[in-house]
Amino acid sequence: MTKTVVISGANRGIGFEMVKCYVAADDWHIIAACRTPQSADELNALAKANSNIEIVQLDVADAKSVADFANTVGDRTVDLLINNAGVIGGDHQSLGDIDYDEWMQTLAINTLGPIRVTEALIDNVRQSENGKIVAISSQLGAMQYQTQGRFAYNSSKAGLNRNMTLLASQLRADKIAIAMYHPGWVQTDMGGQEADITPSESAKALVKCFDELTLAGSGKFFKWNGEPHVW
Numbered sequence: 001m002t003k004t005v006v007i008s009g010a011n012r013g014i015g016f017e018m019v020k021c022y023v024a025a026d027d028w029h030i031i032a033a034c035r036t037p038q039s040a041d042e043l044n045a046l047a048k049a050n051s052n053i054e055i056v057q058l059d060v061a062d063a064k065s066v067a068d069f070a071n072t073v074g075d076r077t078v079d080l081l082i083n084n085a086g087v088i089g090g091d092h093q094s095l096g097d098i099d100y101d102e103w104m105q106t107l108a109i110n111t112l113g114p115i116r117v118t119e120a121l122i123d124n125v126r127q128s129e130n131g132k133i134v135a136i137s138s139q140l141g142a143m144q145y146q147t148q149g150r151f152a153y154n155s156s157k158a159g160l161n162r163n164m165t166l167l168a169s170q171l172r173a174d175k176i177a178i179a180m181y182h183p184g185w186v187q188t189d190m191g192g193q194e195a196d197i198t199p200s201e202s203a204k205a206l207v208k209c210f211d212e213l214t215l216a217g218s219g220k221f222f223k224w225n226g227e228p229h230v231w
């Protein structure tokens, strides 16, 4: 039976590579959510060649956009929700040079966005026999990861992790598995070209992890290769 996956930030980077993985897997209907569908050239080209990709507008920080997105999904079952969309948060994140408006926007996208989208689609995921909700987090959100700077980004991912663990406990009774993943240091617009792995390597490994996720792993933080991540 065909399953449905929703991927936010599906037009480029890791999100776009995940779309490609689900197209190749064949038994998925892919709701590829992106902020500006009209300029998502590569995604539009892929969708033209593959009828199982449905492109839908979604700005995860915009309440109306999320509500419209949920209306488009309607009462369809969502088997897997991938909260991937994220931003690094701008150039003013060091002590003495903090842009607080930019920080608020980073929290709105990286921390509140996944919860906003999850809340809007929760009944769709509840309908699945094996519903899963995952978030692409970052090692920079881990307290035990030694790093300097980037207040906005690091705190946004730390907050995301906490919120996902709350979701995991609240949704355990519904048998929905929730997990967070550090995708590796990835060669995307965000990660830069010096990063360790390609978007394709990251996406393929993540998709395998999502496939293997069960309720036993719910509430946990993993690396892209399936190993546990420190908090």
Ligand SMILES: NC(=O)c1ccc[n+]([C@@H]2O[C@H](COP(=O)([O-])OP(=O)(O)OC[C@H]3O[C@@H](n4cnc5c(N)ncnc54)[C@H](OP(=O)(O)O)[C@@H]3O)[C@@H](O)[C@H]2O)c1
Pocket: 008, 009, 010, 011, 012, 013, 014, 015, 034, 035, 036, 058, 059, 060, 061, 084, 085, 086, 087, 088, 109, 136, 137, 138, 139, 182, 183, 184, 185, 186, 187, 188, 189, 190, 191, 192, 195
């Ligand atoms: N690359 C790395 O090394 C790395 C490491 C750790 C974690 N991550 C995480 O991995 C995820 C994907 O990152 P990436 O490397 O693929 O970054 P990317 O290439 O910069 O892509 C980011 C994606 O998020 C979308 N996005 C940003 N704000 C959005 C919003 N308000 N609503 C909807 N979509 C929005 C972007 O859409 P637009 O094209 O419209 O901007 C784009 O599709 C992020 O959550 C990031 O924090 C990445």
